[in-house]
Amino acid sequence: MLILYGGKRSPFVRRVAIWMALQGTPHTREVADIFGADFERFSARNPLVRVPVVTTPHGDLIETAAIIDYLETSADADQRLLPAAGAERIACLQIIALANAIAEKGVAYVYETERRPPDLVWGDWVQRLATQLRQGLAALEAQTPEAGWFGGANPNGADAAVVATIDFLGTVPDFADPTARPHLDALARRSLAVQAFAASHPSAI
């Protein structure tokens, strides 16, 4: 059985968790304290000491995109969450890319505002991150369906990536207010009715 390593707040770990659940891929979940006690031990799984890591029969896999590629290419065709080819695949991967880029900037914002000692915070950089986040969220909001899913009648990989990113930002006080992104907020709320999303919500595990 696959093992997914990573904590409940990470948008990258959550995307993998949602992906596995939507596909019906059996796995167990292990939390790793990569900022504390597990730092040295975890470097055997990922020399960069980052999550997610997924332990598979092919070894420990690192980096969300490579893990998702493994999940997609291991799954039966009817379990895959990415369109097979063409314009639909390009569009889906671009939504995932935008959601991923927002998640990266959101994580950087958290490191700057929550982990860095206050007297070492560089205000201009924090402002740059905030601007990038607002612009990225506005672009994603403009492409988000008012009803249903990015995947149409059923959620696909874009829904997994977007919901993971939006729910993560819900844990970041400066970006937790959903009123500026009504379609994204509605998508995230709709997702809670689906067990594959609800089971890994940051407040649920």
Ligand SMILES: N[C@@H](CCC(=O)N[C@@H](CS)C(=O)NCC(=O)O)C(=O)O
């Ligand atoms: N590009 C990586 C990013 C993973 C990442 O930044 N994970 C964070 C948790 S949200 C982490 O492990 N941070 C620890 C560190 O960077 O030292 C991926 O997509 O897997």
